[in-house]
Structures are given as C-alpha cells and as structure tokens.
Amino acid sequence: MRIFVTGATGFVGFAIVQELLGAGHKVLGLARSDAGAALLKAAGVEVHHGSVEDLDSLRSGASASDGVIHTAFNHDFSKYKEACELDRCAIEALGAGLAGSDHPLIVTSAMGILPKGLLGTEETAPxxxxxxxxxxxxxxxxxxxxxxxxxxxxxxLPPSVHGDGDHGFVPILIGIARQKGACAYLGDGTNRWPAVHRLDAAHLYRLVLEKGSAGARYHAVAEEGIPLRDIASAIGRRLNVPIVSKARDEAAQHFTWFADFAALDVPASSTRTQELLGWRPRQPGLIADLEHGRYFET
Known part of the structure; x- marks a missing residue:
C-alpha cells in the first residue's frame, strides 16, 4: 500500500516510516522543510510538501494514498490548547481526503486524556x-x-515513548534535574507513567494498518505504569544528583510548566491490543533504556 505519513520526520513518525518500508509498503511522507524532505528522500520516501497547518496539503496527501497514519503534532506546550485544536482540524482534513473510500486513517492520541488513577483500557473513554x-x-x-x-x-501513546533520539517527557525531566541540581518527584512518587519503546510503537502502527478495525482504540503500552519515583531515581543516579520529593505546593517552582505532566497518573493496559493484533513489545523497558541509552550524553 501507499501510505501517507504525517510527522514522517519525527521521533515516532520516522520509525513508522522505516517499519512500513521494511514491510514492503510505499510511503508518502509529509515534509515542511527542505531538511525534512532530504531526510525522507534519503530513506527512499516520496515527499509531500506541506504541514499540519496547511489543511489543503493534508487533504491532497490523503486522497493520493491508500491509507494515512497521522503522527504530526505541534509540541509547543506554551500553545498547547491551540495545538490540540489544530490537531482537530488536521484530522477532519485528512478524513475529508479519504471520504468515499474505505482507506484507513490511523490517528495518534495520548493516554493523558483518560481518567486519572485508574487502569485505562482501550475501551476507556476520555x-x-x-x-x-x-x-x-x-x-x-x-x-x-x-x-x-x-x-x-x-x-x-503513553507519556514516555522512549529510545535513542527521544526528546519528550523523560529528557525534559533530565533537563530540569540538571538545572535544579536535583531530580524530583511529587509526594510519594507513586503516580504512574505507562511507557513504550519507539520501535515497538512503530510496529504496532503497522499492525493496526494491516489488521485493525474501524472505530477501534489501540494502546501502544509495553509497561502499564512506572512510578515516577523510579524514573526520577534512575535519572538521579546517572546524573549523580539528589533524588528528592516535592510537595504539591512546591511543584510549580521546581517543574515550572511541566508540573501537571510530572503529576500524571495514567496507568494503562494493552491486553486487548495484544490479543487482537498479536502485538508483542520486544524492546528494552524505560528504566533499562535510561541505564544503557544515550539519554545522558551532552
């Protein structure tokens, strides 16, 4: 199949591109810059110039393909609500491009929308x-x-999609720990982040493309819930800085804008996803990745 991938040059998106190519699919990759286009061309990908803000480019890319995998998202957290509304518009544009066909559209969502403190399943509503x-x-x-x-x-996707090249939540925690001279968690640190390696996530997207069902939700979760205290401890050990607890009223001062994310408690299961698609995560877990990965190179 010829698959249109948005976010094709991103941390997760490029792994999906490589997974699709390895399985014999053709890829049409969205690129907003010359550098992104060059990266995709070098990988053997046909380039579609545009961006998630250019809704016409999304519609035309979708209509020219046998399916769409949408991973692009603006991670400027100073404009987070605007980015989420832009995603709404992008999804509707991609859907319009596929109208009248049975071609699949796979959309990326986040565990953070689920009820806090409960084990979320694929059937759990936001x-x-x-x-x-x-x-x-x-x-x-x-x-x-x-x-x-x-x-x-x-x-x-869970709060931590990890692996070489990660620039998400865990690197943010590492950066804060370096800046503050301590690695912190909130309260007793038992709030939980699910996690998945980017290569396992990429494999799941391909399985959803090839075997998924319309209307279904799938969970890219290899580890159901890692206590933030364990993540902070691994970071603190590698940086050789104190590992400390912060009270809720201290969170904003230590974590600044990241405080709400540091407080996330959204454990999630992928049991049904694994049963339906035969997906089996095989890559290292998050803590093992922190111990042996490139997270602490400067």
Missing part, C-alpha cells in the same frame, strides 16, 4: 466536560470523522 484534557480534541475529531463514514482508528 474525560469529558469541564475537566476534559485539551488533547481530548483529537478523539472528538475522530468521532466526527467516523460519523462521516471514514475508516478511522486510534493509537494512544
């Missing part, structure tokens, strides 16, 4: 109403597109 997470806009858009007859499904 929190709605006044307490809804801004990223819930993603799955709201999925429901709108599905109601229009598009063959759309969702892959929910």
């Amino acid at each position: 929190v709605s109403g006044a307490h809804a997470h801004p990223r819930a806009a993603t799955e709201e858009a999925v429901d709108v597109v599905a109601a229009r007859g598009v063959n759309v499904s969702v892959v929910r």
Whole structure:
C-alpha cells in the first residue's frame, strides 16, 4: 500500500516510516522543510510538501494514498490548547481526503486524556466536560470523522515513548534535574507513567494498518505504569544528583510548566491490543533504556 505519513520526520513518525518500508509498503511522507524532505528522500520516501497547518496539503496527501497514519503534532506546550485544536482540524482534513473510500486513517492520541488513577483500557473513554484534557480534541475529531463514514482508528501513546533520539517527557525531566541540581518527584512518587519503546510503537502502527478495525482504540503500552519515583531515581543516579520529593505546593517552582505532566497518573493496559493484533513489545523497558541509552550524553 501507499501510505501517507504525517510527522514522517519525527521521533515516532520516522520509525513508522522505516517499519512500513521494511514491510514492503510505499510511503508518502509529509515534509515542511527542505531538511525534512532530504531526510525522507534519503530513506527512499516520496515527499509531500506541506504541514499540519496547511489543511489543503493534508487533504491532497490523503486522497493520493491508500491509507494515512497521522503522527504530526505541534509540541509547543506554551500553545498547547491551540495545538490540540489544530490537531482537530488536521484530522477532519485528512478524513475529508479519504471520504468515499474505505482507506484507513490511523490517528495518534495520548493516554493523558483518560481518567486519572485508574487502569485505562482501550475501551476507556476520555474525560469529558469541564475537566476534559485539551488533547481530548483529537478523539472528538475522530468521532466526527467516523460519523462521516471514514475508516478511522486510534493509537494512544503513553507519556514516555522512549529510545535513542527521544526528546519528550523523560529528557525534559533530565533537563530540569540538571538545572535544579536535583531530580524530583511529587509526594510519594507513586503516580504512574505507562511507557513504550519507539520501535515497538512503530510496529504496532503497522499492525493496526494491516489488521485493525474501524472505530477501534489501540494502546501502544509495553509497561502499564512506572512510578515516577523510579524514573526520577534512575535519572538521579546517572546524573549523580539528589533524588528528592516535592510537595504539591512546591511543584510549580521546581517543574515550572511541566508540573501537571510530572503529576500524571495514567496507568494503562494493552491486553486487548495484544490479543487482537498479536502485538508483542520486544524492546528494552524505560528504566533499562535510561541505564544503557544515550539519554545522558551532552
């Protein structure tokens, strides 16, 4: 199949591109810059110039393909709500490009939209109403597109998608620990982050493309819930800085804008995903990756 991948040059997206190519698929990759286009061309990918802000480019890329995997997202957390609303528009544009076909659209969502403190499953609905997470806009858009007859499904990613080249939540914690001279967690540190290696996640996207069902939610979860205290301890040991607990009223001072993410407690299961698709995570876990990866190179 010829698959249109948004976010094709990103940490997760490029791993998906390589997974698809290795399985014999052709890839049309969205690129917003000359550097991104060169990276994709070197990998053997056909380039589609555009961006998630250019809705016409999304529609045309989708309509020219046999399926779409949407991983692009603007991770400027100073404009997080705007980024989530942009994702809503992007999903609706991709759906419009696939209208009238049965070609699959696979949308990336996030575990953070699920109820806190409970083991989330693929059937767990996002929190709605006044307490809804801004990223819930993603799955709201999925429901709108599905109601229009598009063959759309969702892959929910955990707070930590790890591996070489990671520039997400764990590197942010490492940066804060370096800056503050201590690695912190909140309270007793038992709030949990699920995790997955980027290569395991990429393999799941391909399985969803080839074997998934319209309307389904899938969980890219290899580890259901790692206590933040364990993550902080691994970071503290590698940086040789104190590992400390911070009270809730100290969180904003230590973590600044990242405080809400540091407090996330969203354990999640992938049991149903594994049963339905035969997905089996095989890469190292997060703590092992922290011990042996390149997270602490400067």
